[in-house]
Amino acid sequence: MLQVSLYRYNPETDDAPFMQDFSVETDGKDLMVLDVLELIKAEHDGSVTYRRSCREGVCGSDGLNMNGKNGLACITPLSETVKGDKLVIRPLPGLPVIRDLVVDMSLFYAQYEKVQPYLQNPTPAPAIERLQTPEERAQLDGLYECILCACCSTSCPSFWWNPDRFVGPAGLLQAYRFLADSRDTATEDRLSKLDDPFSVFRCHGIQNCVNVCPKGLNPTKAIGHIRTMLLNRAT
Amino acid sequence: MRTISFDGVIVGGGGAGMRAALQLAQSGYKTAVISKVFPTRSHTVSAQGGITCAIASADPQDDWRWHMYDTVKGSDYIGDQDAIEYMCSVGPEAIFELEHMGLPFSRTEEGRIYQRPFGGQSKNYGEGGQAARTCAAADRTGHALLHTLYQNNIKNETVFFNEWFAVDLVKNQDGAVVGVIAICIETGETVYVKSKATVFATGGAGRIYASTTNAHINTGDGMGMALRAGVPAQDMEMWQFHPTGIYGAGTLVTEGCRGEGGYLINKDGERFMERYAPNAKDLAGRDVVARSMVLEILEGRGCGPNGDHVKLKLDHLGEEVLESRLPGICELSRTFAHVDPVKEPIPVVPTCHYMMGGIPTNVHGQALTVDADGNDAVIPGLYACGEVACVSVHGANRLGGNSLLDLVVFGRASGLFIEKSLREGIELRDASQTDIEAAGERLNALNERESGEQVAPLRRELQEIMQNHFGVFRTGEFMREGIAKLADLRGRVENVALADRSSAFNTSRIECLELQNLFETAEATAIVAEARDESRGAHAREDFTERDDENWLCHSLYHSENKKVSKRGVNFTPNTVETFQPKARSY
Numbered sequence: 001m002l003q004v005s006l007y008r009y010n011p012e013t014d015d016a017p018f019m020q021d022f023s024v025e026t027d028g029k030d031l032m033v034l035d036v037l038e039l040i041k042a043e044h045d046g047s048v049t050y051r052r053s054c055r056e057g058v059c060g061s062d063g064l065n066m067n068g069k070n071g072l073a074c075i076t077p078l079s080e081t082v083k084g085d086k087l088v089i090r091p092l093p094g095l096p097v098i099r100d101l102v103v104d105m106s107l108f109y110a111q112y113e114k115v116q117p118y119l120q121n122p123t124p125a126p127a128i129e130r131l132q133t134p135e136e137r138a139q140l141d142g143l144y145e146c147i148l149c150a151c152c153s154t155s156c157p158s159f160w161w162n163p164d165r166f167v168g169p170a171g172l173l174q175a176y177r178f179l180a181d182s183r184d185t186a187t188e189d190r191l192s193k194l195d196d197p198f199s200v201f202r203c204h205g206i207q208n209c210v211n212v213c214p215k216g217l218n219p220t221k222a223i224g225h226i227r228t229m230l231l232n233r234a235t
Numbered sequence: 236m237r238t239i240s241f242d243g244v245i246v247g248g249g250g251a252g253m254r255a256a257l258q259l260a261q262s263g264y265k266t267a268v269i270s271k272v273f274p275t276r277s278h279t280v281s282a283q284g285g286i287t288c289a290i291a292s293a294d295p296q297d298d299w300r301w302h303m304y305d306t307v308k309g310s311d312y313i314g315d316q317d318a319i320e321y322m323c324s325v326g327p328e329a330i331f332e333l334e335h336m337g338l339p340f341s342r343t344e345e346g347r348i349y350q351r352p353f354g355g356q357s358k359n360y361g362e363g364g365q366a367a368r369t370c371a372a373a374d375r376t377g378h379a380l381l382h383t384l385y386q387n388n389i390k391n392e393t394v395f396f397n398e399w400f401a402v403d404l405v406k407n408q409d410g411a412v413v414g415v416i417a418i419c420i421e422t423g424e425t426v427y428v429k430s431k432a433t434v435f436a437t438g439g440a441g442r443i444y445a446s447t448t449n450a451h452i453n454t455g456d457g458m459g460m461a462l463r464a465g466v467p468a469q470d471m472e473m474w475q476f477h478p479t480g481i482y483g484a485g486t487l488v489t490e491g492c493r494g495e496g497g498y499l500i501n502k503d504g505e506r507f508m509e510r511y512a513p514n515a516k517d518l519a520g521r522d523v524v525a526r527s528m529v530l531e532i533l534e535g536r537g538c539g540p541n542g543d544h545v546k547l548k549l550d551h552l553g554e555e556v557l558e559s560r561l562p563g564i565c566e567l568s569r570t571f572a573h574v575d576p577v578k579e580p581i582p583v584v585p586t587c588h589y590m591m592g593g594i595p596t597n598v599h600g601q602a603l604t605v606d607a608d609g610n611d612a613v614i615p616g617l618y619a620c621g622e623v624a625c626v627s628v629h630g631a632n633r634l635g636g637n638s639l640l641d642l643v644v645f646g647r648a649s650g651l652f653i654e655k656s657l658r659e660g661i662e663l664r665d666a667s668q669t670d671i672e673a674a675g676e677r678l679n680a681l682n683e684r685e686s687g688e689q690v691a692p693l694r695r696e697l698q699e700i701m702q703n704h705f706g707v708f709r710t711g712e713f714m715r716e717g718i719a720k721l722a723d724l725r726g727r728v729e730n731v732a733l734a735d736r737s738s739a740f741n742t743s744r745i746e747c748l749e750l751q752n753l754f755e756t757a758e759a760t761a762i763v764a765e766a767r768d769e770s771r772g773a774h775a776r777e778d779f780t781e782r783d784d785e786n787w788l789c790h791s792l793y794h795s796e797n798k799k800v801s802k803r804g805v806n807f808t809p810n811t812v813e814t815f816q817p818k819a820r821s822y
Contacts, residue, residue: 010737011739012739013737042689042691042692043691046689046691046734046735046743047734047737047743049740049741051272051276052451053276053277053278054278054280054281054451055486056281056484056486056571057566057567057570058280059272059275059276059277059450060275061276075570077570098421099737099740100740105273116390117386117389118336118337118386119337119386121335127331128290128347129290129330129331129334129340129347130334130335131345132346134342134344136342137339137341137342140339144372145375147275147280148275178337183337184337
C-alpha cells in the first residue's frame with residue numbers, strides 16, 4: 001500500500017491549501033506517478049486536479065514536485081522517487097496555484113515569449129531549404145528538445161525571486177537555441193535585449209535546473225554561453 | 236452567455252490547427268485558436284520518425300508522383316487521387332516553409348534536410364526499390380514541428396484560448412455553422428465563440444481503444460461535435476494499428492527504427508517479415524506488418540511467458556547510430572520497456588495509432604455532406620483538417636510520415652481558402668438565442684444531473700468493447716455483439732455523472748464531455764466496420780478475407796441521425812497525372 005500525500009486547494013471552497021492522504025493499492029507494481037494520480041482520480045476522489053496529456057514525457061504537461069524534486073509524473077517511476085512507502089506530491093513551486101496540482105504558468109510563458117523564440121532572418125529565403133551543415137545543426141542538440149514543462153525554472157531560486165525580470169533557465173535555453181542557430185541573423189538584437197542586470201545575470205550557477213530537467217538538458221551551460229557572448233560583446 | 240467574435244476560429248492547437256491559424260493570422264484576419272491544452276502539449280508533439288515528402292534531398296531524382304503512387308497503393312485504392320495529388324505536389328513547398336520558419340531538421344553532408352526510408356516507399360512507381368523520403372528531425376520530428384508552428388504563431392500574434400474546451404457546434408436557421416460553445420477550463424465560464432469560419436483540427440480519438448499510442452487527450456472531440464450536429468463521418472472503420480507500440484505501455488516506437496535497419500523477430504529469433512513481404516520485408520505497409528505480427532502471435536511464435544508480443548531488434552545498428560538518429564526511442568524504451576535497445580530487442584505489439592476516417596472534406600478543408608440526390612454538398616461555415624478530417628489522402632491505410640504532411644498541407648490549404656473566402660465576403664445569418672441554447676444543451680444537462688455513473692469505469696468499459704470486438708482482425712458476428720454492447724452503454728454514457736461541481740479547473744467535467752465524444756466516435760466505427768463486408772487496408776475481416784472492388788471500392792459514410800451507412804465515390808481523376816488503377820497490393 002502506497003501512502004500518498006497530495007496538495008489540495010480549491011479556490012472556491014478552501015481558505016488555504018492542505019495536504020490530503022490517500023492509501024493507494026499498487027499491487028506491487030512499479031507504476032509511474034501519473035498512473036498513481038489516475039488511480040486516485042478514478043477510484044478515490046474524482047475532484048483531484050492535475051494536467052496530463054501524452055503520458056510519455058514529451059508534451060510537458062505534468063511537471064510536479066514529487067518527494068521534494070521536480071519532474072514529470074508520467075516518466076517518474078515510484079522506484080525512483082518513493083522512500084519507504086511515502087509519496088508527497090505538490091505543484092511546481094514558485095508559481096501561483098490555480099487548483100490542486102495545477103499552477104498558473106503565465107509568468108513562465110511570458111519569459112519564453114520575451115526571448116523571441118522564433119527564427120529571424122530577413123534575407124529572402126531560397127526556393128528550397130536554407131542549407132546547414134551537420135556540424136552547425138549539432139549546435140542545436142541539447143537545446144531544441146525543451147518541452148516547456150517548467151521543471152527547471154520552478155526549481156530555480158533566482159526565478160522564485162524575480163520571475164518577472166529573470167528570464168529563467170527555460171527561456172534562456174531557448175534564447176541560446178536561436179543564438180546558436182546558423183540560420184538566425186538577429187544575434188545582436190537578441191543579445192541587446194538580454195543585456196541588463198536581471199535577464200541573464202541573475203543566474204548564480206546553482207544548477208537546480210540541470211538536476212531536474214526530465215530531458216537531460218543543461219540550461220546552465222547555455223546560460224554560460226550567453227554570458228560569454230554578452231561579455232565579448234561589451235569588450 | 237457572453238459572445239466573442241472572430242473571422243476564423245480554429246478548434247485544436249496541434250499541427251493542423253496551428254498551421255491553419257498561422258495562415259489566417261498572417262493574412263490579418265481576426266483569428267483565434269481554442270485548445271484544450273497549451274498548444275505544445277497537443278499530440279502532434281509525439282510524432283517521431285518524420286514527414287514524408289519528395290524534396291529530392293536523399294535522391295536528387297525523387298519525384299512527387301512516386302510518392303503519390305505509394306500513397307494511393309498504401310490507401311488500398313480508396314484514397315482520393317485528387318487530394319493525394321495535391322498533398323504530394325504541394326508538399327515540398329510546405330516543407331521548405333517549415334524549414335524557413337526554423338524547424339531544426341537533421342541534415343545531410345550537403346547541408347540539406349535528412350531523409351530516411353519508411354514503410355511503403357518506393358522509387359519509380361514501385362519499380363525502383365526502396366526510397367528514403369521521410370524528412371526527419373532526429374526522432375523528434377513532431378516535437379520540432381509543433382514547437383516551430385507555435386513559435387511562429389507567437390510571432391504573428393495569433394490569439395490563443397489555451398485550456399478552453401469546445402463543447403458543441405452552433406448552427407443557424409440555415410444549417411450553417413457559425414461558431415462553437417466553449418468553456419474556459421480555469422474559470423468554468425461558458426461563452427459563444429462566433430465565427431464566419433469554424434475549423435476543426437481536433438485530432439484523433441485513439442482513446443476509444445484500451446491499448447493506444449495516443450495521448451490521454453485524443454478523445455475525438457471534433458467527431459463527437461460533428462456527429463451530434465448531423466455531419467456525416469467517412470471511413471470510420473479504418474483505424475491504423477501501429478506495428479510497434481511498446482508492449483504493456485502502448486507508447487510508440489517509430490517506424491523510423493525499421494527505416495534505419497531495425498527488424499522484427501519472433502520467439503525463435505526469426506525475421507518473420509521476410510515470409511509475409513519478401514520485397515519490402517519490415518517496411519511493408521503498416522496494416523500488413525501489424526497483421527503479420529498478430530498471426531505470428533496467434534500461431535504460437537510470440538515472445539514472453541504468454542507469447543503475446545514480438546520484438547524489435549535494433550542492437551546491430553550500433554550505439555552511435557541509435558544515439559544520434561533514434562535518441563528518443565532509446566529514452567522511451569529504457570523508461571517504458573526497461574530495455575536498452577543498444578543491447579536488447581524491444582518488446583512490441585500492434586497498438587491503435589491513427590484514425591484514417593473522419594469528417595469528409597474537399598482539398599480546401601470544407602466539410603461535406605450529401606444532399607437529397609446523393610451529391611456532395613458543402614456545409615457552410617465548417618472546415619476540418621488533420622486527423623479529424625478525411626480528405627481522403629490515407630484511404631484504408633496511412634503510410635508512415637504522411638500524417639505530418641497531411642496536417643501541414645491541409646492546415647495551410649484551409650487557411651488559404653478561408654482567407655480568400657473572407658476577402659470575397661462570407662455572409663452567414665446570425666444564430667438566434669434558441670440556436671445558441673440548443674448548442675449548450677448537452678453541457679447544461681451534465682451540469683444539472685444529480686445521479687449517474689462515474690466517468691472512469693464507463694470509459695474503461697467502452698475501451699474494452701472496442702479493443703475486443705473491433706481490433707486488428709474482425710468478424711461479423713463478434714462485431715454485432717460489440718454493437719449490442721455499445722447500444723447498452725449509450726444511455727449510461729449520456730447519463731454520466733460529475734464527480735466534481737466546482738467551476739475552477741474542473742477536469743472531471745471535461746472528462747465527461749470527452750467520454751461522450753469517444754462514444755460517438757466508437758459507435759460510428761463499430762457500425763461501419765460491421766457494414767463493410769470485405770477486407771481492405773486496415774480493415775481485416777476473417778469472414779470476408781478478400782478485397783471486394785465490385786462493391787466496396789468506395790468510401791463509407793456514417794449518418795448519425797439514423798445510424799445508417801451509405802457509400803460515397805472515391806476520386807479517380809487527378810488533374811495532372813494519369814489515374815492509378817486499382818491492382819493487387821503486395822509488398
